[in-house]
Amino acid sequence: MARKPGAPARTQTFDVLLVEDADGDAKLIADYLEGSGDARFRVVRVATLTEALETARHSRFDAIGLDLSLPDSHGPSGVRALCDLSRAPVLVLTGHNEEDLAIECLQSGADDYLRKAEMEPRSLARAFGYAILRRREEELRTLAEARNSYTAMTSSPVATGQPRLSSLQARDPGGFHQVVMRYYETLIAYTAAARDGLPKPREGMADIAQRLFSATSSTRDLIILHTKALDIVTSELPLAHQAEIVVEGRLFALEMMGAVLELYRTDVAGKVTESSRAVPT
Numbered sequence: 001m002a003r004k005p006g007a008p009a010r011t012q013t014f015d016v017l018l019v020e021d022a023d024g025d026a027k028l029i030a031d032y033l034e035g036s037g038d039a040r041f042r043v044v045r046v047a048t049l050t051e052a053l054e055t056a057r058h059s060r061f062d063a064i065g066l067d068l069s070l071p072d073s074h075g076p077s078g079v080r081a082l083c084d085l086s087r088a089p090v091l092v093l094t095g096h097n098e099e100d101l102a103i104e105c106l107q108s109g110a111d112d113y114l115r116k117a118e119m120e121p122r123s124l125a126r127a128f129g130y131a132i133l134r135r136r137e138e139e140l141r142t143l144a145e146a147r148n149s150y151t152a153m154t155s156s157p158v159a160t161g162q163p164r165l166s167s168l169q170a171r172d173p174g175g176f177h178q179v180v181m182r183y184y185e186t187l188i189a190y191t192a193a194a195r196d197g198l199p200k201p202r203e204g205m206a207d208i209a210q211r212l213f214s215a216t217s218s219t220r221d222l223i224i225l226h227t228k229a230l231d232i233v234t235s236e237l238p239l240a241h242q243a244e245i246v247v248e249g250r251l252f253a254l255e256m257m258g259a260v261l262e263l264y265r266t267d268v269a270g271k272v273t274e275s276s277r278a279v280p281t
Helices: 025-036 048-058 075-086 099-107 122-153 167-171 173-196 202-214 219-236 239-278
Strands: 013-019 040-046 062-065 091-092 110-113
Touching: 013 025, 013 048, 013 122, 025 040, 025 099, 025 122, 040 062, 040 099, 048 062, 048 075, 048 110, 048 173, 062 075, 062 122, 075 202, 091 099, 091 122, 099 110, 110 122, 167 173, 173 202, 173 239, 202 219, 202 239, 219 239
Parallel strands: 013 040, 013 062, 062 091, 091 110
Antiparallel strands: none
């Protein structure tokens, strides 16, 4: 029987970051997850929130299991820190039994609150699997909404409903394809820089802006360029990475618009200056 779209395959492997300082609890949780039959879980374990943040910053996980009592973090603060950094669902794994604490963790962004005393292999694997599936469905909706909005901005009102060619694409198809690839590569670099706290790819952004300016492109050209780059993202990258790029890509598109407009403003100002100099006094 074919599985439903978006549902995980039985043989799919999910990467889980386990943040647990107690060796015994860490081993038990890892054994429960890695021994589950419906999906394979691959567990990476760290013992502190600091290690977790560093690991999540440089690696992509499908889910995060978080103990609330760590050497450098207690309570919901760890939930907030991980949710701010990673798009992966965070499941709290705790020995605490207070309802108020559970509510506070959920309000801080946790996807689930699981008490260690009540854990057993199938229920734990099911909780992680459901959280991953819910997040992927959210990411699919985010991606679809973004692509639909960009397509709507560049669509023709005629009955066919097909997107119109941008002026740049119509004039120079080969050059347009080169700009699309440059835009895609720079968008990926921009997203990675935002995630890792690195400098933005200014050289690539300036190059794209100059190419669009030289081709006398409009804002609409840039939106079509962005949509084409997202098409490549959809076909080439994992779903979790796609959603990350869609979110950061909104800021990237705005910055690119600003860079192109600045070139036009500078050009107009230069022409006005030259014209005023040419007027006899």
